Amino acid sequence: MSVRRLAEKQTxxxxxxxxxxxxxxxxxxxxxxxxxxxxVVPALWQAQKQHxxxxxxxxIEKVADALGMAKIRVLEIATFYSMFNLEPVGKYFIQLCxxxxxxxxxxxxxxxxxxxxxxxxxxxxxxxxxxxxxxxxLGACCNAPMxxxxxxxxxxxxxxxxxxxxxxxxxxxxxxxxxxIGRVSSEPVGKLTSLTSLYGDGAK
Amino acid sequence: MTKxxxxxxxxxxxxxxxxxxxxxxxxxxxxxxxxxxxxxxxxNCRMCLVEVKGxxxxxxxxxAMSVKDLRPGPNGAPPEVLTKSPxxxxxxxxxxxxxxxxxPLDCPICDQGxxxxxxxxxxxxxxxxxxxxxxxxAVEDKYIGVLVxxxxxxxxxxTRCVRFTAEVAGTGDMGAIGRGEDMEITTYLESAMxxxxxxxxxxxxxxxxxxPKPQSFRGRPWEYQKTETIDVMDALGSAIRVDSxxxxxxxxxxxxxxxxxxxWISDKTRQIVDGLRTQRLDRPYIRENGRLRPASWQxxxxxxxxxxxxxxxxxxxxxxxxxxxxxxxxxLKLLAEQLGTPNLDCRQDGAKLDPKFGRASYLFNATVAGIxxxxxxxxIGANPRKEAPVLNARLRKRWLRGDFKISLVGERADLTYDYxxxxxxxxxxxxxxxxxxxxxxxxxxxxxxALARDDGEAALTLAAQAAQRLGGLSDGxxxxxxxxxxxxxxxxxxxxxxxxxGGLDARAMAKAGALDxxxxxxxxxxxxxxGAFVVYIGTHGDxxxxxxxxxxxxxxxxxxxxxxxxxxxxxxRAFRVVFPPGEAREDWAVLRALSGALGAPLPFDSLAAxxxxxFETHPHFAELDEIAPGDHAxxxxxxxxxxxxxxDSFATAIQNFYFTNPIARASAVMAECSALxxxxxxxxxx
Numbered sequence: 064m065s066v067r068r069l070a071e072k073q074t075x076x077x078x079x080x081x082x083x084x085x086x087x088x089x090x091x092x093x094x095x096x097x098x099x100x101x102x103v104v105p106a107l108w109q110a111q112k113q114h115x116x117x118x119x120x121x122x123i124e125k126v127a128d129a130l131g132m133a134k135i136r137v138l139e140i141a142t143f144y145s146m147f148n149l150e151p152v153g154k155y156f157i158q159l160c161x162x163x164x165x166x167x168x169x170x171x172x173x174x175x176x177x178x179x180x181x182x183x184x185x186x187x188x189x190x191x192x193x194x195x196x197x198x199x200x201l202g203a204c205c206n207a208p209m210x211x212x213x214x215x216x217x218x219x220x221x222x223x224x225x226x227x228x229x230x231x232x233x234x235x236x237x238x239x240x241x242x243x244i245g246r247v248s249s250e251p252v253g254k255l256t257s258l259t260s261l262y263g264d265g266a267k
Numbered sequence: 268m269t270k271x272x273x274x275x276x277x278x279x280x281x282x283x284x285x286x287x288x289x290x291x292x293x294x295x296x297x298x299x300x301x302x303x304x305x306x307x308x309x310x311n312c313r314m315c316l317v318e319v320k321g322x323x324x325x326x327x328x329x330x331a332m333s334v335k336d337l338r339p340g341p342n343g344a345p346p347e348v349l350t351k352s353p354x355x356x357x358x359x360x361x362x363x364x365x366x367x368x369x370x371p372l373d374c375p376i377c378d379q380g381x382x383x384x385x386x387x388x389x390x391x392x393x394x395x396x397x398x399x400x401x402x403x404x405a406v407e408d409k410y411i412g413v414l415v416x417x418x419x420x421x422x423x424x425x426t427r428c429v430r431f432t433a434e435v436a437g438t439g440d441m442g443a444i445g446r447g448e449d450m451e452i453t454t455y456l457e458s459a460m461x462x463x464x465x466x467x468x469x470x471x472x473x474x475x476x477x478x479p480k481p482q483s484f485r486g487r488p489w490e491y492q493k494t495e496t497i498d499v500m501d502a503l504g505s506a507i508r509v510d511s512x513x514x515x516x517x518x519x520x521x522x523x524x525x526x527x528x529x530x531w532i533s534d535k536t537r538q539i540v541d542g543l544r545t546q547r548l549d550r551p552y553i554r555e556n557g558r559l560r561p562a563s564w565q566x567x568x569x570x571x572x573x574x575x576x577x578x579x580x581x582x583x584x585x586x587x588x589x590x591x592x593x594x595x596x597x598x599l600k601l602l603a604e605q606l607g608t609p610n611l612d613c614r615q616d617g618a619k620l621d622p623k624f625g626r627a628s629y630l631f632n633a634t635v636a637g638i639x640x641x642x643x644x645x646x647i648g649a650n651p652r653k654e655a656p657v658l659n660a661r662l663r664k665r666w667l668r669g670d671f672k673i674s675l676v677g678e679r680a681d682l683t684y685d686y687x688x689x690x691x692x693x694x695x696x697x698x699x700x701x702x703x704x705x706x707x708x709x710x711x712x713x714x715x716x717a718l719a720r721d722d723g724e725a726a727l728t729l730a731a732q733a734a735q736r737l738g739g740l741s742d743g744x745x746x747x748x749x750x751x752x753x754x755x756x757x758x759x760x761x762x763x764x765x766x767x768x769g770g771l772d773a774r775a776m777a778k779a780g781a782l783d784x785x786x787x788x789x790x791x792x793x794x795x796x797x798g799a800f801v802v803y804i805g806t807h808g809d810x811x812x813x814x815x816x817x818x819x820x821x822x823x824x825x826x827x828x829x830x831x832x833x834x835x836x837x838x839x840r841a842f843r844v845v846f847p848p849g850e851a852r853e854d855w856a857v858l859r860a861l862s863g864a865l866g867a868p869l870p871f872d873s874l875a876a877x878x879x880x881x882f883e884t885h886p887h888f889a890e891l892d893e894i895a896p897g898d899h900a901x902x903x904x905x906x907x908x909x910x911x912x913x914x915d916s917f918a919t920a921i922q923n924f925y926f927t928n929p930i931a932r933a934s935a936v937m938a939e940c941s942a943l944x945x946x947x948x949x950x951x952x953x
Binding site: 066133135136138142 | 433438439440441442443444445446449451453454455456
């Protein structure tokens with residue numbers, strides 16, 4: 064991670080949609096008077112979801128206004144959490160885990176694919192479909208290497224199945240969330256290696 | 268109270284004390300960066316680590332752990348804190364090494380050098396070398412306003428500045444963006460800070476990351492002569508330390524005075540420095556053929572004497588401005604008495620304050636420290652944020668503690684705290700007095716905006732009624748509080764520098780044809796219409812000097828020893844830091860010389876003799892740092908004084924915070940601050 068700043072090219076304005084506005088008002092009402100600032104993370108998250116998955120300066124200021132906070136307080140939150148994107152991202156925003164277990168399991172290959180297919184980090188492809196970012200551990204080490212695309216994890220990646228995954232996403236075909244090699248959650252790859260006397264073929 | 272052992276010394280402290288406070292009580296010194304007595308506790312610098320027995324078996328941040336968190340020993344022995352053990356020494360060295368990893372080694376070119384907490388503590392608690400061979404991190408410098416310069420490589424992330432702007436100043440200007448190694452202290456998108464107290468963040472900064480911009484690369488702290496004195500930029504009388512080098516004032520810093528300014532001063536108090544050097548009157552002038560020409564003292568005094576002798580007493584007037592000390596006001600009053608004129612006034616703004624109602628009618632009776640005991644506040648025709656920013660911080664401090672309802676009559680403004688807006692004028696106030704329920708310890712702040720108008724007496728009466736009916740007067744509490752804007756005002760009112768029987772007040776004196784001769788002691792906020800011969804005794808080439816026929820150069824507040832009485836009625840003494848420039852002299856001496864030229868010398872030859880005479884006639888001036896308290900009965904009498912209020916809205920007394928007196932108007936730094944503030948106003952209006 065590097066120093067996070069607001070995007071150079073900003074959108075003119077930001078306005079919550081009527082639905083989101085209603086949602087926001089309902090949520091704000093849950094907080095005691097003077098404690099609305101506690102709402103800042105959900106409010107920013109909603110703003111980001113509405114705004115093509117990134118937060119503009121106008122959106123940050125809108126949230127500050129809605130919650131009665133100083134603008135710098137909201138900027139602090141938005142720059143602190145890496146889940147808030149401060150610049151435009153692709154329709155499919157790929158967060159790649161490059162931390163030790165994924166690295167050992169071959170995340171370098173995935174990075175190569177991304178460099179070839181998408182380009183350098185933090186740049187959106189011309190068709191607006193993809194952008195990617197290397198992030199710290201996402202906690203799916205059992206199924207390394209893995210990426211997070213928007214809200215979902217895609218695990219047990221290889222260069223081949225990852226490229227197929229990108230093809231499918233680009234073509235709008237349905238894709239499988241989770242392990243790409245048919246593994247159920249984090250069960251052992253191949254066959255059972257422990258507790259064989261209780262489960263599997265060797266079970267009594 | 269809880270017993271605790273600090274390095275074997277037993278102390279008895281309240282349970283809610285932090286370990287750091289307990290250690291200080293026991294005389295043990297604890298190094299710290301982020302901890303500050305008047306800010307909330309952050310616990311992020313880790314410099315104050317101590318070893319505890321009766322708590323977790325690891326070094327503990329003493330600022331963030333309270334005494335009651337510690338368990339007693341197995342046999343009921345008091346918990347123990349060690350501040351000099353090998354573990355503590357190692358822990359401090361470790362923390363210091365970490366802090367220095369990213370701190371540049373630029374002490375020789377850093378303005379903080381010599382008064383830097385990090386420098387001092389690295390020397391005492393650090394190690395002699397570094398094991399870090401990688402590159403230090405680099406951080407962009409930020410623009411955060413015209414008063415504070417940033418060198419963000421030096422920042423150690425103590426967040427004192429962030430907490431100050433959020434808590435004390437109440438503007439929430441600063442923040443820390445990013446995280447971890449990428450954390451950076453900044454304002455929102457590098458906008459200028461908006462607080463009138465922003466200069467204090469440079470004092471709070473324990474390193475050289477935030478520095479006073481106007482004093483960049485001017486000098487080293489050890490070169491300065493330090494003089495402890497009193498500020499006159501507002502009527503609060505903040506305790507300041509003026510640093511000078513040779514004949515020049517270099518900078519102004521706050522001094523701690525818990526009764527008045529705690530340890531903050533406003534930006535005007537702090538950065539007026541360049542105004543003390545520019546536009547100065549350093550020799551007498553006489554107007555000839557419509558133009559001022561330099562003259563000698565003899566010539567100037569002779570010209571004044573000739574004019575005085577040719578004028579009848581009833582056509583002579585005397586005005587006292589906002590920055591005059593008690594001594595020269597007293598001297599001018601004696602001179603006026605000698606001449607036999609009843610035309611005296613110290614209220615150039617036309618405020619309807621009068622000593623005839625008693626001292627309680629014009630003092631901030633609740634006292635500044637008393638604000639913290641108040642139960643509710645009613646602000647009438649005042650904008651404390653502009654009229655006395657440090658006092659406003661005190662109000663905010665009380666408000667933050669909760670259960671403190673503030674109501675306001677007058678102009679709406681952002682005061683950094685919430686208030687109920689009652690309305691703009693006397694009618695809303697009257698309605699509030701009739702309908703509101705009494706509360707305990709009501710604080711009624713009445714500003715010059717409500718008093719400096721034709722029906723000011725009625726506003727004063729209404730304020731007294733509010734205090735009387737709504738709980739402002741009770742045993743041990745007098746909540747009737749006049750907020751002054753002029754440092755000289757209370758002292759001059761104490762002296763009775765108001766029109767005598769049949770005398771004219773300031774506004775009447777300034778009218779064309781009212782008088783033939785006016786002695787103007789630094790009154791620059793009043794436009795004297797053409798006609799009268801004006802003798803101006805003052806410091807700066809400002810409005811008063813432009814209108815003058817003879818200018819007698821006087822001394823600014825840093826150039827004379829004098830008494831000032833603040834808005835609470837506290838008598839404080841200012842000291843001479845440097846000498847007046849050129850041929851300028853201390854004002855009392857100018858008046859003494861003038862009386863000599865008139866052939867009737869005033870009865871003193873030295874400041875000491877003047878003060879003796881002053882203390883004889885007005886003994887309360889001798890009680891330094893004391894307040895002669897106002898009488899409840901005087902407020903009650905004032906409440907019963909018949910007066911009819913008009914309907915006009917109250918206006919705020921100060922339009923431009925940065926330009927309230929001639930020194931401020933001469934300062935380029937204040938002009939810059941003002942331009943920024945005006946720009947913000949214009950932007951807000953769009």
